[in-house]
Amino acid sequence: MAGAMAILGSSILALLLAGYLAQQYLPPPKPKVIGVDLGTTYCSVGVFQPGSGKVEVIADKAGRKSLPSVVLFTDQGILVGYEAQELADANPLNTVYDAKRFIGKRFTQEELSTESSRYQFKILYNKGDAEFSVFANESLRISPEYIGSLLLLELKRMAEQYLGIPVSKAVISVPAEFDERQRNHTVKAAQLAGLDILRVINEPTAAAMAYGLHKVDVFNVLVVDLGGGTLDVSLLNKQGGMFLTRAMAGNNQLGGQDFNQRLLQFLFKQFHQRYGTVPTQKQDVHHLRQAVEAAKLNLTLYDSVQIRVPLSLPDSSVGGGEDEDGGRGSTVLFEETVTRDLFEGLNRDLFEKILDPVEEVLSRGHLSRYEVDEIVLVGGSTRIPRIRQVIREFFGKEPNTSVDPDLAVVIGVAIQAGIMGGSWPLQVSALEIPNRHLQKVNFN
Structure with missing residues (x-):
């Protein structure tokens, strides 16, 4: 009997050792899901x-x-x-x-x-x-x-x-x-x-x-999800490995696209002041939108960025060249320095709106802001420094950005x-x- 038990124990040990060696030295399997x-x-x-x-x-x-x-x-x-x-x-x-x-x-x-x-x-x-x-x-x-x-x-x-x-x-x-x-x-x-x-x-x-x-x-987790087009705020309660969503609020018409639009409108006004017209060609507007998106991203790292986009002046007698709508026009290099302060000023009211659903989920969850254990940021728009500052000042603690x-x-x-x-x-x-x-x- 003792010999049988010893053999069984040796077999189990051999299996465990084989599993360990397989994990250490054999290539891992491909993910299945x-x-x-x-x-x-x-x-x-x-x-x-x-x-x-x-x-x-x-x-x-x-x-x-x-x-x-x-x-x-x-x-x-x-x-x-x-x-x-x-x-x-x-x-x-x-x-x-x-x-x-x-x-x-x-x-x-x-x-x-x-x-x-x-x-x-x-x-x-x-x-x-x-x-x-x-x-x-x-x-x-x-x-x-x-x-x-x-x-x-x-x-x-x-x-x-x-x-x-x-x-x-x-x-x-x-x-x-x-x-x-x-x-x-x-x-x-x-x-x-x-x-x-x-x-x-x-x-x-x-x-x-x-x-x-x-x-x-952790127990109380607040998730702020601010993407390109929507804001979603959720209050989760966690016990062990179980999550319960206690409250939700948000804004289905607030996100990075709205911040871009404010900057785009500002650039349209600047262009109009200089040239008496606004970009109308689809390709020009597309390039300007791309420049605005790039500027927004770079302003998360730098205090100012330079926008440089070639844009058409329709019906201009200077330069010549046919635009895509068949008219005669010239091309100018539109340049504008955009600072982080300017971008934040253009969107100040939109950034403050983020706190409305935050306050709502805390109210419905019967929590004070100081009872939140973790604030989790999701969505590319939460990279914007001013948005992080608004959240940090409201809660009196740093959100988790790891x-x-x-x-x-x-x-x-x-x-x-x-x-x-x-x-x-x-x-x-x-x-x-x-x-x-x-x-x-x-x-x-």
């Missing part, structure tokens, strides 16, 4: 690397780790991401973006009419659902989940190219306020792209996981994907407690 962040403005895909325990956010061929959530329909085919974004100003009627705002959501005709007035592409009412009308050789009616599937298909291709194997399983994130129908339609979009969704995770929970809060002893805010959600989703795929070293999984009666308050 991808994590996807299907964002309103940008989307991303990541994987949890077995063995190292690190998350890799997958980049495209140009090294970019986020894909614009933009789809353009042309007579020659469908363009997705950066290719669509580049041509958006030249073909606005057939360029669809912000599809996530409409996916699975029910509208009245009046609500949809109000919402559609913000877009150049045509939005149609179909028995409570939104559809997009585009023209590519023929008139097409496109569902929001079809737009989502095209974006997810591109992310799937990026992952397959990076991993060198077919990908069919994923974890996907959704806003915490999405109801069951919106979640189901998001899953349907993934299925159209050939992805089997193993789990749907709330974006604030994913962000908290990216910051490692599922593994540490994770790239653009990638926080996809990193958290990829961690959950690794857990679902059984990757080692195993992480502590986050469980979400459903709160069916929770409603989001909007400050529009």
Whole structure:
């Protein structure tokens, strides 16, 4: 009997040793499940690397780790991401973006009419659902989940190219306020792209996981998610590895695009003062928008930036040269110095609006600002120094900025994907407690 026990013990020890040696010296297996962040403005895909325990956010061929959530329909085919974004100003009627705002959501005709007035592409009412009308050789009616599937298909291709194997399983994130129908339609979009969704995770929970809060002893977590077009604030309670969303508030019409628009309008006024006209050619406006976006990003690092954009002067007798609309005109190099103080001044009221939903979620969660253990920043617009200052001054403490805010959600989703795929070293999984009666308050 003793000999049998000794043999059994030796066998178990040998198995453990073999497992240890395999982890140390054999190449780790390929990730089996991808994590996807299907964002309103940008989307991303990541994987949890077995063995190292690190998350890799997958980049495209140009090294970019986020894909614009933009789809353009042309007579020659469908363009997705950066290719669509580049041509958006030249073909606005057939360029669809912000599809996530409409996916699975029910509208009245009046609500949809109000919402559609913000877009150049045509939005149609179909028995409570939104559809997009585009023209590519023929008139097409496109569902929001079809737009989502095209974006997810591109992310799937990026992952397959990076991993060198077919990908069919994923974890996907959704806003915490999405109801069951919106979640189901998001899953349907993934299925159209050939992805089997193993789990749907709330974006604030994913962000908290990216910051490692599922593994540490915190209780009250405030997630401020400010992206290109929307602001979402969520108050999470965490006990052990379980997250409960206690309150949500936000502004569906506040984000980086609005900050850009303020600066763009300022530049239009400066141009008009100097030349008595404003840029009208689509290509000029597109280049100016690109310069504004670059300036906003650079102002997070520098006190001032210089904008230099060649722009056309229509109907000018100086210089000559035909513009794209067939008129005669000249080209001038428009130059303007933009300081951080100027940018903050143009957007001061918008930056202060961020505190409205913050105060609302604290009120509904019956918390004072000083009872918040962690403030997590998500979304590229939270890089803006003045926004961080507003949040820091309100709470009297530094927000957590240790994770790239653009990638926080996809990193958290990829961690959950690794857990679902059984990757080692195993992480502590986050469980979400459903709160069916929770409603989001909007400050529009």
